[in-house]
Amino acid sequence: MTGLRAAGLLDKTVLIVTSDHGEGLFDHDYFFHDFNLYYNTLWVPLIIKVPGAGKREIPGLVQLIDLMPTVLELAGIEPNSDAQGYSLLPLLTGKEAAGGGFTIAESAVGSSALRSEQWKLIVSPKKTELYDLKLDPGERKDLAKTGKKTAEELRAKLSEAAAAGEKDAPGEPLQAGTEFRTNMTKADEALEEAEGSEHAG
Numbered sequence: 001m002t003g004l005r006a007a008g009l010l011d012k013t014v015l016i017v018t019s020d021h022g023e024g025l026f027d028h029d030y031f032f033h034d035f036n037l038y039y040n041t042l043w044v045p046l047i048i049k050v051p052g053a054g055k056r057e058i059p060g061l062v063q064l065i066d067l068m069p070t071v072l073e074l075a076g077i078e079p080n081s082d083a084q085g086y087s088l089l090p091l092l093t094g095k096e097a098a099g100g101g102f103t104i105a106e107s108a109v110g111s112s113a114l115r116s117e118q119w120k121l122i123v124s125p126k127k128t129e130l131y132d133l134k135l136d137p138g139e140r141k142d143l144a145k146t147g148k149k150t151a152e153e154l155r156a157k158l159s160e161a162a163a164a165g166e167k168d169a170p171g172e173p174l175q176a177g178t179e180f181r182t183n184m185t186k187a188d189e190a191l192e193e194a195e196g197s198e199h200a201g
Contacts, residue, residue: 014074015049018064037113037122038139042105050074053092061117062088063103104161114158121154128155 004010021041046062048070065085072079073087090096105113111124120139122129130144130151144151 012051013049014051014071015047016067016071017045017047018067019044020064037105037107037111037124039120039137042113042115048088048092050089050092054094056092056094058088058091060091061101061103061115062091102157104158112158112162114154114161116154119150119154121151121158123155123158130154 001010001015004013021044044064046064063085066088067085069079069083069085069087070089070092072083073089102114102116105115107124109125111122113120113122115121115133118132118134120129120131120133122131128144128151129139129142130147131139131141132143132147133139135141
């Protein structure tokens, strides 16, 4: 920024500060970020400075996938018709933006999640979790068994979003990614087994 300011370009430059992921840090019994889809690994900072736009905090749900169409619109470039995400430029200028009202996340081990303003659904190979984020923002009380109707509605939206994205997925998984999924699944199973032994003891 110092260089941009010195060159007289700071007020003419779009700046974006973000991160690709958070960290588990032993919340939900997991330290890293590889296959944990709880808020502490998905929630990241997003600061966008656009010339001419005033300061504002946007409370709605956005995703990192929205950055590409946002940058393209700022550059005056039309995205491809099959591009995913929604431009955030309307939000940055105080207008309503398009969007599905929910966000989607996926892990490297086959788990996926959908979040709305109130609900969070996590679907993994072994279980389904449902959290009421207004009452339980830390995602501690799983309501999947008592909130089956809500879980099924969210699962349908998640399946619809996954189907829409399949056309952009690679035809064959990368070998390194496949090995990673296998190894992390084994680690997850070992953790569950250890927790079971601890409870039994």
